[in-house]
Amino acid sequence: MTEQDSKPFLYVVVCAAGIAAGVSRLITAAQARDWEVGVFATPVAMGGFFDTAAVEAQTGRPIRSAWRTPGDPRPFPPPDAVLVAPATFNTINKWAAGTADTLALGTLCEAYGLGVPTAVLPCVGEALAAHPAYRASLVRLCEMGVRFGEPYSGEAPADGGRPEFGWEAGLDLLDRF
Numbered sequence: 001m002t003e004q005d006s007k008p009f010l011y012v013v014v015c016a017a018g019i020a021a022g023v024s025r026l027i028t029a030a031q032a033r034d035w036e037v038g039v040f041a042t043p044v045a046m047g048g049f050f051d052t053a054a055v056e057a058q059t060g061r062p063i064r065s066a067w068r069t070p071g072d073p074r075p076f077p078p079p080d081a082v083l084v085a086p087a088t089f090n091t092i093n094k095w096a097a098g099t100a101d102t103l104a105l106g107t108l109c110e111a112y113g114l115g116v117p118t119a120v121l122p123c124v125g126e127a128l129a130a131h132p133a134y135r136a137s138l139v140r141l142c143e144m145g146v147r148f149g150e151p152y153s154g155e156a157p158a159d160g161g162r163p164e165f166g167w168e169a170g171l172d173l174l175d176r177f
Helices: 018-032 052-059 089-097 103-114 132-143 167-175
Strands: 009-014 036-041 081-087 118-122
Touching: 009 018, 009 103, 018 036, 018 052, 018 081, 018 167, 036 052, 036 103, 081 089, 081 103, 081 167, 089 103, 089 132, 103 118, 118 167
Parallel strands: 009 036, 009 081, 081 118
Antiparallel strands: none
16 A cells, blocks of 8 residues: 555545635645545536646646546545535535436435545525525535535625635534544
């Protein structure tokens, strides 16, 4: 077993939100906490929401966004934990409904069945967060044992500054499992 293989493995699932551009901060923090990191991204997130080349260089692994064929080897070991950051309205609702129409969603649905600790940092605007389907999805995922960080709407407060996204808060949630 190599040193890299002896570290716990974290799956980071990145969704298509503007704040995703900062995902390297999460990876840096996870690596500082001695996690090995593999990134999954929704297909839309792969379309320019973050620097994919930089993330691949940082993790030393390809980003997973598409299903592999049966004969292809698994590029990541099984996860010790999963962190969804940023998690969008669409991903949260589809995941809670059991929809696995992308690799990222399939991975999240499977993580539950495998008992893998999972944390989420939602990035959902206030108007979407008010939708009853979203609230029901949060309840269902919480009942499944998923832990949620503080919601992030990305909306500027009265002082005009943009709030920071709490990347490390997701790692803190995983520490409590």
